[in-house]
Amino acid sequence: MSIGVVVPMYNEKDNVRPLVEAVDQALSRFGRPYELLLVDDGSTDGTTEAIIDAEAxxxxVRGVFLARNYGQATALQAGFDATSAPIVVSLDGDLQNDPSDIPWMIETLENEDLDVLCGWRRNRQDAPVRKAFSWLANxxxxxxxxxxxxxxxxxxKVYRRDSLALTRLYGELHRFMPALLxxxxxxxxxxxxxxxPRRHGRSKYGLDRTFRVILDVFLIVFLRKYLQRALHLFGGVGxxxxxxxxxxxxxxxxxxxxxxxDIGHRPLLMVGTLLILSGIILIxxxxxxxxxxxxxxxxGGRAQYHLKLSRKVGKLRSRRPPQGNAAEGGASPPAER
Known part of the structure; x- marks a missing residue:
């Protein structure tokens, strides 16, 4: 079963070659065919040229070159769209994630019949302030x-291809893939x-991203619970x-x-008016x-539902005992009265 490794990169020129070598070393030993998709998210520091050199x-290695900087979620989606491998791995381009973890993660995904296997950086090699804000956001x-x-x-993260077909990424939604799936x-x-620890370059993440992620949480809650019944949310508050x-x-x-x-001087009149106007606007x-x-x-031709993954249904059907007849030749004849 082939593997597609998707790596979004933005101004990571010095990390391209070491990353490619580390992934090649890990997956060559694993013994399965793979493709490494390096998604250049509008880099301006020579990352594009470094990816082209790695292709040669x-x-x-295959480069995917975006016209401008779209952000990590869109870059990941571009990589997912560019590969047809049944197993897809997403990986950071700064070498803080260790490519040697990929083989055993794939085996865990397959052995435990998972759709998505997520990494947990329990011992993060980042600044204490960044770790604290990340913990709060999580x-x-x-x-x-x-x-x-x-x-x-x-x-x-390691995905099965059929699970990736269930959602699309934009904004900062790559962080919420487990919740969406x-x-x-x-x-x-x-x-x-x-x-x-990061070897080259500097992190693209600041504390402002933590607050943007928290705002995106409310979008996820809305998409999960109220996309098909917006009136229940706004109308209820209204x-x-x-x-x-x-x-x-x-x-x-x-x-x-x-x-x-005389009620014209009463503050209650203004309160009542504001409440009624707010209610009308919200409804x-x-x-x-x-x-x-x-x-x-x-x-848009989009379905209001998602079917259960066909792989899961197929396994459930395979476990079902055959529907045999009571007698080998067919159904038992009715008893004579």
Whole structure:
């Protein structure tokens, strides 16, 4: 079974050759055919030329060159689209992930019948502040996505091709692949992997990315729970505003009409008005979300569901005992009365 290794790279000129050699050493010993796809995400430091040189020196290396810098998620998706291997490995381009972990991770995926095997950098070789923010982000992601993984940010993952077909990556969603695939029934496990200090170049991650990831968590929660029922989310919150606002207006109307009191100076009038307007706007957003959802599924030809992975169904069918008849020649004749 062939292997496709996808490595997104952005300004990693000095890491290209060592990475290619390390992957070639690990997978040549493994004894399976493989291709190494180096995705150049709009680099400006000579990474493109280094990848082209690696293509000339290693037959298994193939470059994928993006027109500009799209980000890691899009670069990974470009690599996934470029390979047809049944087993796909994603790997960082800075050599902090150890390519020697790939063979035993593939064996674990196959032996335990997994769809996705995720790496966990338990002993991270990063600055304490970065590790602290990463830990916080991982805990928030786990809580909001009902996942039990420890390390969503580790790029080293092994996938089966049919599981990758269940979702597309954009933005920062590469971090949430386990949550997205778990939502559609993929069998996922996490294992501890080696994490090395960065040898060359500098990290492309800052603390600002942690906050962007936390914001993306809310997008994931929305996509998982409310993409097909946006009105339930916005309409529910809208009603929570609209009903109290209507009650406040009713009370103020009673004071004005029945008791003849002046209500123009009351702050409660402004509160009630804001609540009613907010409720109307939120319910309108919910209706708009429902219309957008219909466009996504109907005009876009996208199904509202995911089928169970065919490999899993096939294994379940193979375990089913044959439907034999009661007698070898056919059904037993009915008893005579």
């Amino acid at each position: 020196s290693f037959p298994s 805990r928030i992601i786990c809580r909001l996505t009902d996942s039990d993984l420890h390390d969503f940010g580790c790029t080293l 778990g939502e559609v029934g993929a069998n996922i496990k996490e294992v501890v992997v080696t994490h090395n 009603l929570m505003c609209l009903i109290p606002g209507a009650l406040i207006w009713t009370y103020l109307g009673f004071l004005k009409i029945v008791l003849g009191e 309108g957003q919910g209706l708009l979300g429902e219309l957008v959802g219909r466009l996504v599924y109907e005009a």
